[in-house]
Amino acid sequence: MELVIGGRAQGKLEYAKKNMANQNYKVLDGQDVDFSKDYGEESLILNHFHLFIRKRIKEGGNPEKEIKDFISKHKNLIIISDEIGNGIVPIDSFERDYRERTGRLLIELAKEADKVTRVFCGIGQVIK
Amino acid sequence: MVTLIIGGSGSGKSAYAEEYICKKAGKNSKYYIATMKATDKESKDRIEKHRNMRKDKCFITIERPVNIGGLAREDLADSSYALLECMSNLVANEMFLDSEPKPAATVVEQIVKDIKALASKLDSLVIVSNNIFEDGIEYDHYSMEYIRALGLINQKLSDMAEEVIEVVVGLPVKIK
Helix, strand or coil: CEEEEECCCCCHHHHHHHCCCCCCEEEEECCCCCCCCCCCCCEEEEECHHHHHHHHHHCCCCHHHHHHHHHHHCCCCEEEEECCCCCCCCCCHHHHHHHHHHHHHHHHHHHHCCEEEEEECCEEEECC | CEEEEEECCCCCHHHHHHHHHHHHHCCCCEEEEECCCCCCHHHHHHHHHHHHHCCCCCEEEEECCCCHHHCCHHHHCCCCEEEEECHHHHHHHHHCCCCCCCCHHHHHHHHHHHHHHHHHCCCEEEEEEECCCCCCCCCCHHHHHHHHHHHHHHHHHHHHCCEEEEEECCEEEECC
């Protein structure tokens, strides 16, 4: 599994696509991804992962467990997430919880990842 | 050549960019293309603070809140070095110039064209931009369009730049 992180509008998806070893891949979107679907052996990019976390927290799901189960079925998954932690602490408790859980989960995924890339102004810096 | 210098607010990117271009230009004079509009006391104070910061550094200031592509060779006759401070103001000024804000795509196309035109008239153009992309907050439609426009412009600038430097706590981190 690989992780690609970076701020909004930095060109993360374009970067990930350009660097895919296999040009046959499918892009899933965190906003509407369905992990119960069978994707077989396809190469997968999971874009907007932060929005998946946000949605599943709202729905009372367990995004931490769900993504780990999904990764165990798709070992070559590339996960793309926005960096959302570099701002002031939100007043709203949901927003605080979302930001904190996203940060913590990304740390865990980064530990497991074979490679972590930060994309800034369209340029990738491999940080692990 | 184009250099992109980018950092968060209060990162020291402006001071670093001034130092950077001074080193590059040596004894030559250099332009300071200021994009901030002096509309209220806060912006006037900010402009004054930046003027003071650079007062001993031999800059020729050109105030240019929009249409930097319109700067002619005659306007740039005294130096081939320029520091553009900063892209985040320029994007806001271009986007919200008329009563109806322009879409991100239009602003990106316009500014990239303007920067290419400006850079072609100079030996060295140093552009300061802002990292406003990492707070994860969902703003209103126009703010999101603005963030998108600045993000895309930064990507295109970094692509054409020979050097991209992120400034963190006043220290330069080389990105490209």
